[in-house]
Amino acid sequence: MEDPMAFINEVSNPDVLEQAISMYIRSKRRQSQDDTVVRGGSRPGKRPNINRQREFYAHLLHQDYWGPLPIYDTEHFRRNFKLPIELFDKIMADITNHDEYFQQKPDAAGQLGATPLQKICAAMRMLTSGVSAQELDDKFRLGSSTLLESLKRFCVALDQVYGVTVLRAPNDEDLNRLLDEGVQAGFPGCIGSIDCMHWQWKNCPSSWKGMFQGKEGVATVVLEAIADHRGRFWHFNFGTPGALNDINVLDRSPLFHNAVNGTSPRVIWSLNGHEYNFPYWLADGIYPQFACFLKTYPNPSSRMQKLFASKQEAKRKDIERAFGVLQARFHVITSGCRLWDRDAMRTVIKACVILHNIIIDFERETGPHYIHAVDYVPNTPLC
Numbered sequence: 552m553e554d555p556m557a558f559i560n561e562v563s564n565p566d567v568l569e570q571a572i573s574m575y576i577r578s579k580r581r582q583s584q585d586d587t588v589v590r591g592g593s594r595p596g597k598r599p600n601i602n603r604q605r606e607f608y609a610h611l612l613h614q615d616y617w618g619p620l621p622i623y624d625t626e627h628f629r630r631n632f633k634l635p636i637e638l639f640d641k642i643m644a645d646i647t648n649h650d651e652y653f654q655q656k657p658d659a660a661g662q663l664g665a666t667p668l669q670k671i672c673a674a675m676r677m678l679t680s681g682v683s684a685q686e687l688d689d690k691f692r693l694g695s696s697t698l699l700e701s702l703k704r705f706c707v708a709l710d711q712v713y714g715v716t717v718l719r720a721p722n723d724e725d726l727n728r729l730l731d732e733g734v735q736a737g738f739p740g741c742i743g744s745i746d747c748m749h750w751q752w753k754n755c756p757s758s759w760k761g762m763f764q765g766k767e768g769v770a771t772v773v774l775e776a777i778a779d780h781r782g783r784f785w786h787f788n789f790g791t792p793g794a795l796n797d798i799n800v801l802d803r804s805p806l807f808h809n810a811v812n813g814t815s816p817r818v819i820w821s822l823n824g825h826e827y828n829f830p831y832w833l834a835d836g837i838y839p840q841f842a843c844f845l846k847t848y849p850n851p852s853s854r855m856q857k858l859f860a861s862k863q864e865a866k867r868k869d870i871e872r873a874f875g876v877l878q879a880r881f882h883v884i885t886s887g888c889r890l891w892d893r894d895a896m897r898t899v900i901k902a903c904v905i906l907h908n909i910i911i912d913f914e915r916e917t918g919p920h921y922i923h924a925v926d927y928v929p930n931t932p933l934c
Contacts (some may be wrong), residue, residue, distance in 0.1 A: 603692035614703045626679035633880040642646030674705035706902035743777040744833040744870035765793040778873035783911045833867040
């Protein structure tokens with residue numbers, strides 16, 4: 552049958568018409584299968600691969616910071632990658648041992664692929680600068696697909712290697728230090744400040760924008776966190792739509808369920824002759840009237856209320872400062888996110904928080920006034 556449509560238009564018998572339509576559908580299906588493009592990979596006549604001189608630029612990258620006479624000193628490295636070079640070396644070794652993707656291996660043509668230094672440096676630069684993969688092609692001599700894959704695997708490996716220890720809840724030693732720091736600041740029993748930060752989602756699906764668009768007028772995703780006076784994060788909860796305010800975010804947070812179910816940290820501290828067996832976090836006025844949240848006076852009238860309000864608001868700036876330092880270190884979360892799903896966004900911002908905590912712990916433990924856990928004597932024991 553050369554023209555099935557002409558036959559369909561002429562036929563009047565319903566049975567014959569149904570058979571003609573079936574034949575027409577089968578012919579169209581065969582035609583679409585015949586028109587399918589078969590991709591054959593690298594072969595003559597296709598666009599050639601770009602000779603990026605990967606080995607030469609890998610050598611230059613090593614000479615820039617790790618050579619016997621490096622071009623840039625450790626201060627320049629910290630400005631570019633936001634962390635000390637010795638800490639970067641440790642992270643690179645741990646990530647390379649965890650994920651074979653970062654190990655240098657020969658490709659299908661028998662040529663050695665990119666070095667671990669190239670892949671991890673490129674992933675770190677994407678996090679710290681927030682630029683696209685295309686803009687780093689000429690710096691690290693890696694294609695966009697390789698750069699994006701390196702970033703994805705680097706963020707996942709950070710979570711798998713460090714997430715359990717770096718983003719854990721405070722243990723007894725941590726609680727002792729946090730309580731002592733709270734006493735020094737004038738807030739006995741305080742173990743941090745809580746607040747939320749919004750990350751703009753530039754590529755939010757149009758059908759979801761009503762759910763994610765808040766008072767800023769753009770689609771955002773919320774990060775709920777708790778930080779101490781050093782800016783270290785002790786709680787991480789990301790993924791809530793930006794249209795929700797802080798109290799609605801708290802309702803969906805595991806922190807809320809822990810507080811209601813009584814599984815929050817237990818400590819013993821005293822104030823004005825009264826003994827308490829639970830700590831608290833500093834919060835702003837929108838949070839509920841729970842014992843685990845210490846809020847300021849909305850309209851202080853007396854001198855004592857004004858003094859307390861100023862002290863509480865100043866101390867609560869710890870979480871604001873922590874968010875500011877996090878954004879200053881990792882510019883990827885200051886611009887609109889170009890990812891397409893929240894799980895990928897969570898992986899990226901969680902990696903940034905993990906690196907942020909690793910840097911703070913490293914600086915504290917290598918500082919001149921650090922006291923090891925074995926030698927630390929708390930001024931405010933837990934019990």
